[in-house]
Amino acid sequence: MSDLQVCDAARTAALLPFPALMQEIARAAEDMTAGLLSAPPRQAVPFPNGAVMLSMPATAADVGIHKLVNVAPGNRAHGLPTVNGMVSVYDGDTGRLRLLLDGPTVTTRRTAAVSMLAVSRLQPGGLRHVAVFGTGTQATGHVDAVLELYPDARVDVIGHAPGRAEAFARRFDAGRVRPADRVDPAAGLVITATTSAVPVYDQPARAGRLVIGVGAYREDLAEIGARTLADSHLYVDDPEGARHEAGDYL
Known part of the structure; x- marks a missing residue:
């Protein structure tokens, strides 16, 4: 060959x-x-x-x-x-x-591209402030995509272990990627990029904020809580696959 x-x-x-x-x-x-x-x-x-x-x-x-x-x-x-x-x-x-x-x-780039495609359709005004849960490969891919596509956006990174978010943020532009311990009220986009079995984000739905769940790929995982889902408009990238893979919804 x-x-x-x-x-x-x-x-x-x-x-x-x-x-x-x-x-x-x-x-x-x-x-x-x-x-x-x-x-x-x-x-x-x-x-x-x-x-x-x-x-x-x-x-x-x-x-x-x-x-x-x-x-x-x-x-x-x-x-x-x-x-x-x-x-x-x-x-x-x-x-x-x-x-x-x-x-x-x-996997990383395709998933981040799907998220950014959703942002382009559901947040057509662009991004200024983003919060990302997670410090792994998918978090890296999504931060890379945000930085490339939205040059004026700031990213707050929230990790589950002490020091994890700080170490993660140091790999990027210090002026645009910062560690955080909570979601800033100004964040227009929240991305959960973990494989958590319990919700890491459960704030009530709010107008103007898009929440994207990335990591809950099994029915026993859930990154996004019921309070967020209750009053949100819900979207999936693949309705057929979501029936047995969208852990947050299931």
């Missing part, structure tokens, strides 16, 4: 700039609604030590793709990535393997 391209994390990220990725995700959603894509609900298989293996195939007229990743929350205690795996891309005419992408990078 001399024409097979294997991309590490850096090369994968370079192939997926946020503005273009958001456009392609919007187009893929339209194609999915029109029946032009085949993407069955992802299969979740139990993995040792409380982890899960996730299989996500999809095909279009000109391409086939398969994301296979393992999500191992226990890895955080060992300083290892929570998500590991790869995305394989196949030629639509021959079925030949053409491209291998870094799975965690695709």
Whole structure:
């Protein structure tokens, strides 16, 4: 397979700039609604030590793709990535393997791009003040996206352990990313990027604030509390998948 391209994390990220990725995700959603894509609900298989293996195939007229990743929350205690795996891309005419992408990078950038696409539709006036719960990979991806797409936005980071938010914030522009212990009333966007089993955000719904839940991918997880959900307008990126994966709603 001399024409097979294997991309590490850096090369994968370079192939997926946020503005273009958001456009392609919007187009893929339209194609999915029109029946032009085949993407069955992802299969979740139990993995040792409380982890899960996730299989996500999809095909279009000109391409086939398969994301296979393992999500191992226990890895955080060992300083290892929570998500590991790869995305394989196949030629639509021959079925030949053409491209291998870094799975965690695709996951991180795709998820952040979906969130930013939601922001563009639901907060069309832009962002000035953002609060992010979490200090892991998904939090990093979302902060990267906010900083790139909204140059005037400030980000407050809230961690679950002492010193975690401070260490996280130091990796970014000190003037724009700061540690915090609560959500500032001025925040127009709240992003929960944890795998918490109990809500980390449960403030009453308020006009002008968008809350995006990222990490509750199982029915036994919930980052956003009932008080927030009760009076909010509710949206999901994939209604079919949400029926068994949107932990906050379930």
